[in-house]
Amino acid sequence: MIRVGQGFDVHQLVEGRPCIIGGVTIPYEKGLLGHSDADVLLHAISDAILGALGLGDIGKHFPDTDAAFKDADSLLLLKRVWELAKERGYKLGNADSTIIAQRPKMLPYIPQMAEIIADALEADVSQINVKATTTEQLGFAGRGEGIAAQSVVLLVKA
Numbered sequence: 001m002i003r004v005g006q007g008f009d010v011h012q013l014v015e016g017r018p019c020i021i022g023g024v025t026i027p028y029e030k031g032l033l034g035h036s037d038a039d040v041l042l043h044a045i046s047d048a049i050l051g052a053l054g055l056g057d058i059g060k061h062f063p064d065t066d067a068a069f070k071d072a073d074s075l076l077l078l079k080r081v082w083e084l085a086k087e088r089g090y091k092l093g094n095a096d097s098t099i100i101a102q103r104p105k106m107l108p109y110i111p112q113m114a115e116i117i118a119d120a121l122e123a124d125v126s127q128i129n130v131k132a133t134t135t136e137q138l139g140f141a142g143r144g145e146g147i148a149a150q151s152v153v154l155l156v157k158a
């Protein structure tokens with residue numbers, strides 16, 4: 001059995017917050033605002049896995065009204081989502097994601113992101129692909145007001 005899921009997330013860029021994307025803290029003058037650490041890429045991947053499982057989204061599992069998730073490490077949330085997949089007998093086929101950001105430059109950090117994501121999903125790094133694109137200065141991402149991420153995940157049950 002195979003199941004596919006997709007995820008999409010957006011967080012606002014503000015001063016005074018760390019810029020954590022794909023589990024990597026990227027040196028930048030602004031960071032992402034959220035109830036948790038606002039790791040937009042890990043949220044998109046979490047939502048893609050939950051979508052493939054037919055289990056809703058991360059807001060349902062980890063409500064932003066719950067103080068337990070204030071400043072939560074999104075890597076821990078992703079690992080909890082992955083437990084739900086494992087409990088149902090799934091392994092990762094592959095995960096492909098795109099970060100949509102005018103700045104900062106993601107390319108230097110992508111290998112580290114892929115290692116972190118592969119570790120969380122108990123997969124080989126070859127099963128994880130992370131890309132980045134600007135929006136050619138168009139829209140909220142292009143104006144540097146926020147960063148988006150989208151992800152597609154394939155789950156496989158033997």
Ligand SMILES: Nc1ccn([C@@H]2O[C@H](COP(=O)(O)O)[C@@H](O)[C@H]2O)c(=O)n1
Nearest residue numbers: 101102103104105106107132133134135
């Ligand atoms: N925040 C970003 C955006 C893009 N990249 C890399 O640059 C390439 C060109 O981007 P375009 O939007 O002009 O197509 C893109 O393919 C990425 O490799 C990046 O590192 N960080």
Ligand SMILES: C[C@@]1(CO)OP(=O)(O)OP(=O)(O)OC[C@H]1O
Nearest residue numbers: 034035036038059062063064069
């Ligand atoms: C992750 C959660 C939970 O702390 O909060 P945020 O960091 O605000 O992220 P969002 O992508 O809006 O969705 C899910 C939330 O419930």
